[in-house]
Amino acid sequence: MLLNQFLILAAALFALGIYGLLVRRNLVLILLSVELMLNAVNINLIAFESVFRSELAVGQVFAIFVITVAAAEVGIGLAIVIMIFRNRRSANVDDLSLLRW
Amino acid sequence: MTVTDWITTPVNWVFAIVALAVLASAFRVVTAKNVVHAALFLVATLAGSAGLFLILSAEFVAWVLVLVYIGAVIVLFLFGIMITRAPTGYDESLDGDRKIWPAILSVTTFALMTWASLEAFGTRAVSNPGEGTDTEVIGIALMGRFVVPFEVVSFVLLAALIGGITIARRDLTPAEEEERTLV
Numbered sequence: 001m002l003l004n005q006f007l008i009l010a011a012a013l014f015a016l017g018i019y020g021l022l023v024r025r026n027l028v029l030i031l032l033s034v035e036l037m038l039n040a041v042n043i044n045l046i047a048f049e050s051v052f053r054s055e056l057a058v059g060q061v062f063a064i065f066v067i068t069v070a071a072a073e074v075g076i077g078l079a080i081v082i083m084i085f086r087n088r089r090s091a092n093v094d095d096l097s098l099l100r101w
Numbered sequence: 102m103t104v105t106d107w108i109t110t111p112v113n114w115v116f117a118i119v120a121l122a123v124l125a126s127a128f129r130v131v132t133a134k135n136v137v138h139a140a141l142f143l144v145a146t147l148a149g150s151a152g153l154f155l156i157l158s159a160e161f162v163a164w165v166l167v168l169v170y171i172g173a174v175i176v177l178f179l180f181g182i183m184i185t186r187a188p189t190g191y192d193e194s195l196d197g198d199r200k201i202w203p204a205i206l207s208v209t210t211f212a213l214m215t216w217a218s219l220e221a222f223g224t225r226a227v228s229n230p231g232e233g234t235d236t237e238v239i240g241i242a243l244m245g246r247f248v249v250p251f252e253v254v255s256f257v258l259l260a261a262l263i264g265g266i267t268i269a270r271r272d273l274t275p276a277e278e279e280e281r282t283l284v
Contacts, residue, residue: 003227012127081181
């Protein structure tokens, strides 16, 4: 197994996440695209760990941290989406132009 | 390592199948016209990633991914979709009108990252495939060298929990507030 096959797969996932982030207009779907990008980072961390094999399994420990922070991010993000939906009856980012200059 | 070597290694077939499934479902996550379908395709993507972690002999992280993401985060997403009573059926307005620039940007990012990793690592192989990681090592690392980040992350989770409840809770109107204090 080559290291690059994992890195290129992660790059493809990250690029798909960027595409979704920019194209999607629904807040929940934007959060889903962010999850894709975070997952690409995790694949990279695990792949590097299995190449460099540190004594403390640093790559895997950091992947666990990334997963934890992603869970916190989803919790807060969905709370904000629910709040916005309750106030404006819409989860579409084009309708949220209140702060736009 | 030549192409023949790569093809004749059975674990690479497993990788190729899992990678294709991951990419196909990730593509559907960003293109599906139904919010619920997009969330469920993310389940497939994450399950495939857990499979990749197993191939890379990171068993503990793979099951953490399954538990936390598929077990909790996706359920939270589905709750969020249902609770907001957002249109759950087929919906054309989920995507913006201009797709060409995001597509160009993401293809450029992919090309740049692929080029960089090919330059940097070439045909470097994964060392000792199939040799599992001791979960004990991860536990000792988390409680020893990384105990401060570990505690910080748990504090972040607690803060996110309380913040999420505070943000999502419906504020009572003055009349309801009065009613509640009377009871």
